[in-house]
Amino acid sequence: QATLGVMGGGQLGRMFVHAAQSLGYRTVVLDPDADSPAGVVAHQHIRAGYLDETGLAELAAQCDAITTEFENVPAQALARLAERRFVAPAGASVAICQDRADEKAHFAASGVVCAPYAQIRNEAELAAVPDDLLPGILKTARMGYDGKGQSRVRSRAELATAWNELRNVPCVLEQMLPLALELSVISARNEAGDIVQFPVQQNLHRDGILAVTQVPAPNVSAELAAQALASAACIAAQMQYVGVLCVEFFVLQDGRLIVNEMAPRPHNSGHYTMDACDVSQFDLQVRAMAGLPLGTPRLHSPTVMLNLLGDLWFDAQGVERTPAWDQVLALPGTHLHLYGKASARPGRKMGHLNITAASAALAGDAARAAARILGLSTEW
Ligand code: ATP
Ligand code: MG
Ligand code: MG
Secondary structure, three states: OOEEEEEOOOHHHHHHHHHHHHOOOEEEEEOOOOOOOOOOOOOEEEOOOOOOHHHHHHHHHHOOEEEEOOOOOOHHHHHHHHOOOEEOOOHHHHHHHHOHHHHHHHHHHOOOOEOOEEEEOOHHHHHOOOHHHOOEEEEEOOOOOOOOOEEEEOOHHHHHHHHHHOOOOOEEEEEOOOEEEEEEEEEEEOOOOOEEEOOOEEEEEEOOEEEEEEEOOOOOOHHHHHHHHHHHHHHHHHOOOOEEEEEEEEEEOOOOEEEEEEEOOOOHHHOOHHHHEOOOHHHHHHHHHHOOOOOOOOEOOOEEEEEEEHHHHEOOOOOEOOOOHHHHHOOOOEEEEEOOOOOOOOOOEEEEEEEEOOOHHHHHHHHHHHHHHHOOOOOO
């Protein structure tokens, strides 16, 4: 019986483990936390030696193939593992995704347009920033997620202050673009270079965190969707990517498609695939790393995904409560996924709700009913 390993035991590791076990694999999770979401269901859990030579050797010894659930695993560690086992995605691909400047250079090499930007690594680069990048968004080159490590700046003075507040770490300044909407595309690519993709998904963020995903994307023309799929495929092929890759795009008010960023793994905006498609993004992660056929993923139901953040676990007085899952599950086509996290915090990703229906209108109706029960905004 083959064993698949995953670096990281958060919700993505957990859902990977579910998919791997369904296909009959044993699973190993590398995470410092014995109570990690994936650890709850993992066959075996490595605690000691997380990411050091011992931990990596132990992981390699126990696994036939290894993947990761987060992009900030040291690319070096993936490269070390790859000396002994099949690793997907490769450390070199993950390294590109770890650094916004490398990522943007890769987009350019793939022939896909991103926002105008400049790197800011020192005072000279700060002074040399062209005026037309303002107003802009300053983003740390590394480690940012859910809008963390970002600052919106209107002037050179604000830019200088913001860079200081980010402790002068390497950053990129992006021109603030007039967005009409946001999209993402999940692709899976195997070693032979075959690529399969889910349909384009339309994403709404609130406070920098993904809130709602709709598929089919309601406001996207067939031409634009085709362009996004083709761009994502180029980006994956250009780095000979193996595994599941999410590419985020902006659609500007003038209709242009601009690539934002990418993640070398299944993505929050692809969670709808678990219930609305015949294979999920986690199934494809397993298939790609195990060398199984990728198949042809098919959306069988229009869907809305609502992210469930820790805020829902507190009432207006700040008293902890359990959301009314019974009422939500009484609605047609609701699929609740909770991540088993020990404690809720505002902004923390605790789960997601997939709503599927025979039509987009019916999925929207049930999703709005669910949002009202949970106290979420019904505006999307
Ligand atoms: P994630 O959690 O998706 O990894 P992140 O912290 O890496 O997020 P980005 O995706 O870079 O952040 O930006 C977060 C959000 O900020 C975007 O989804 C978009 O709504 C807005 N945004 C980012 N860059 C720009 C830009 N150049 N112009 C306009 N809006 C932007
Ligand atoms: Mg990001
Ligand atoms: Mg993003």
